[in-house]
Amino acid sequence: MNTQDSADRVEExxxxxxxxxxxxxxxxxxxxxxxLDPISLACEAPIPLVELGRCSVQTAVRLAAALR
Structure with missing residues (x-):
C-alpha cells in the first residue's frame, strides 16, 4: 500500500x-x-478504527433508544 492509499483511508x-x-x-x-484510535493509525498501512469511547449511563440509554 502506498502513502496515498494510506492517506485516503485516514481521510475516509x-x-x-x-x-x-x-x-x-x-x-x-x-x-x-x-x-479515531491513534494506535490503528500508527502503522505504515493504517486500518483506522473509530473509538466510540465511554459515555454515561444516560447517554447509553439514549443511544440504545435511538438505535431501536
Missing amino acids: AERTLEELRTALEKVGIKLPSLG
Whole structure:
C-alpha cells in the first residue's frame, strides 16, 4: 500500500467519524470520547478504527433508544 492509499483511508475515516458525530448530535447524543484510535493509525498501512469511547449511563440509554 502506498502513502496515498494510506492517506485516503485516514481521510475516509475522518469523514465517516464526522458523519457519525453529526448523526448522533441530531438525536441528542454526544459521545465525548468519539474519535479515531491513534494506535490503528500508527502503522505504515493504517486500518483506522473509530473509538466510540465511554459515555454515561444516560447517554447509553439514549443511544440504545435511538438505535431501536
